[in-house]
Amino acid sequence: MIEAKNLTKRYGDKTAVNDLSFTVEPGRVTGFLGPNGAGKSTTMRLLLGLDKPDAGEATVNGVPYRDLARPLRVVGALLEARAVHTGRSAYDHLLCLAQTQGIGRRRVEEVIEQVGLASVARKRAGGFSLGMGQRLGIAAALLGDPAALVLDEPVNGLDPEGILWIRNLMKSLAAEGRAVFVSSHLMNEMAVTADHLIVIGRGRLVADCSTEEFIEQSTEQSVLVRTPDGALLAELLKGKGAAVTTTDEGDLDVTGLEAARIAELAAADGLVLHELSTRRGSLEDAFMELTKDAVEYDAGVPTAGGVK
Incomplete structure (x- = not known):
């Protein structure tokens, strides 16, 4: 388990991380999100003892990173x-790391095989x-067979095959009971x-919850509604308190009423429905909405959702 307790880190007059607390539980992949300049990289450095907090504490399994023997x-x-030392082979790079931790050559060979680098x-x-x-x-992260990552x-710049590989790897590691903490802009x-x-x-906590929540x-x-009676249905739904807009294709986009209620109202008035489909916002939509006041650098370019 990885835990941050009231972490604060300042660089001069800039507070990069501000009284930040959270827990990364084992057995699941925990995504770490935030706009550019939000303090994600600084937080990760604090967790790994690469920076010293001005206040608060970061621990792994209850112990600060600097106090871990291996x-x-x-x-x-x-x-x-x-x-990585560019003149070293992948094997020698991992072997060097392994020898600092009392890890044998067999484990080096195992992780090389696990990540698909055996041929190189x-x-x-x-x-x-x-x-x-x-x-x-x-491979270096997996070398010590750790309980937390x-x-x-990790998917930065990868092709679709590489992204799928890392995605499945992280899920499998979490399924083994490990705590997986991963940042991404994707x-x-x-x-x-x-x-x-x-x-x-x-630098402050905005949300700590399941992805679905x-x-x-x-x-x-x-709710997307496809109907030949669009004008009549739109007036009917507006009368029941719904917000209705018409798409470029002539369908109705309805908020404020659930699909089942829309179907009931249409049936009661004898209106024909060809399709009803409930659509929820994406993670990108949710992220942009929740962090729109926490963006450090705004280029002024509208996103697909219309939020700058």
């Missing part, structure tokens, strides 16, 4: 996959593609990967 056996981390294990890491580099970074943007990927979300803005609380469901 940290790779407790928590694996990927903060910068390219932080003896090649210099400096010649690796971005995807291969990410796999090597994941901290992964910063909302669609987090929507299908993370069971739970920690969302921050300007986050989407439901932050976006409004609507």
